[in-house]
Amino acid sequence: MTAEHHRTLAMQAIYRINTWKKCWPVWEVELDKRSASFSNPKLVHDLGSHLREVFFATNTGARGQADLSGGGAGWECLVTWYLNLILSGTNAVAVRQSKAVMPETLLDATTIRYGTHQTNTESDVCVIVYPADFKFPAPDAKFMFDLNDQVEKRIGDIELGIIQCKTNWNDNAQIPMLWDMVYRASFGSETNIHIGKRGYNVKHLKRFSYSFVTVPSQKDSLKKKSIPNSSTQMAVKRVSGLSGGNYWGMPTKSGVALSVSEIFDSNFSNAFKVNVRASVGNAIVNKLGMFSP
Template sequence: MDIISILNIISAQECFSNQSFNDNWPRYKAFINNYLGEYPSSKKVQNLGMELSSIFTKNDTERGQSEVSVTGNVWSKFINWYLNICLLGTNSWAVSSSQLLPPQVVRALEIRINGEKVSRSKEIVVVQYTGAENVDVVLPNDLSGVNLKKTYREAYKNFFKKIDLQEVRVILLSPKTIASDMLAIPLFWNFCYKGNKLNTVFDIEIGNHKENPEIFKDNKVYYSVVTVPTGREDKIKAGTIPGKAQINKLQLLDGGFYWGRKPSDKVKSFDNFFLDNLDLNGFVGKEVSENYEFTNYSRSVYYKLFNPQN
């Protein structure tokens, strides 16, 4: 198995470290297993992206929008988990932790306004590596009880050292649970990361002179939003929440505007994210599809995708 696939599995596993996500996981998993069936196709795995919102809110229809916002971190973990099961076996991985990012990418994403370092929202960072250093690692036959992050830390850190930023595409994905939270901040970050010379006008500096978005493969960072949301689906479909003008602006995000439901003429379903941003066609979900029977086998590496670490 290659080192990027190891990163996929580690990142998916780390989602279970969030107690609220872990508490809800048995419910999510039951619906996911029912949807995928015994032998899901790769397309079925990818199409799970159209079901994420309904799984997230299933048996919880009485919960209001303000209450759902409290579980925003759980939604973020759910999105991160889905991304990594789909990206397994490709040249891309998704992370919520900077520990699973090359340090040069972290530095390239740093923002300073008026000389002061500022923190972004808690986006998921999706990295696509197009170079040739994605080396294979040897896995033991029995992985039950094996902590992949500790075991392969040296291997993925050595991989990070070899990465050239010119061979990297980066997408910042902002998971949102409420409609009112979808506009201003994503559009601001999208503007900042487009590779504009902001320091001469707004005193906004991204990265440093050697490591910045203009060095990346597409000379910028893509910014994307994926929302649940609950309670206002019909108004979102009609383009009236958070407002027609705002919906139109969100569609201008470089990385796209998505939700975890079936597509409408205003919002794309999240399964479109991979082709839109990573040009991945035919590989998404393939690895999990071909090895789905092993997700219930505790010695298998695929078991770790669907079960908390023992």
């Protein structure tokens, strides 16, 4: 058994979202022409540097971006799709946080409790890296129940990356900064703040990271509210120290943000038996994961 059934469930959850149904016919055309119909490993990997262009392809002018792309929901879906495309054939899966497709144990581990109040981070997307020898259950109706059973047994061998996706950078950069600080902190009993529940905590994982991935939706100019373009800007400083890094749907700009295509080497390298592009090439040739017809 492999991770592909879990990937299938994660993507089926996205395919049911109305935002995805409206946007995918347009996005698919843009993605197809930028990747040689998903046949060129380099171009497929480099899609991460063009996700902003793809995302805005649904902005026709007649209808606003919020109408067609569903704002944040559309961006989360597109990022999750891209992550699973590159992770095809590996033991890593990207999911939008949901009890239907996220193992309960990992939801418990990322829960924050303040007094009697419990909450989860605005994670948006989670990438789970299973160990190479992980025993995936049979792809039947009990799959998620049985998967969680295995996760409970192997939590110390599992890596988890939380990815907060936002369309706007300037207005949201402080949110991932604060959540990352919370997950990295050690709270004394006097604070009444606890990370995790039912005996599970992110510190029990093999590796945990927190990242920010933005479009960004601001205009590419030097005007106020434009795309952050300098390491000295507050919006950049706020996410510069995230444990998992700061990314956007454009080419890497040193000191500002990395292309989303760099997130695999940064946070999920253990998912790959070979380098990222070779892995994508193998998935294409062998029709694995998202490359299967």
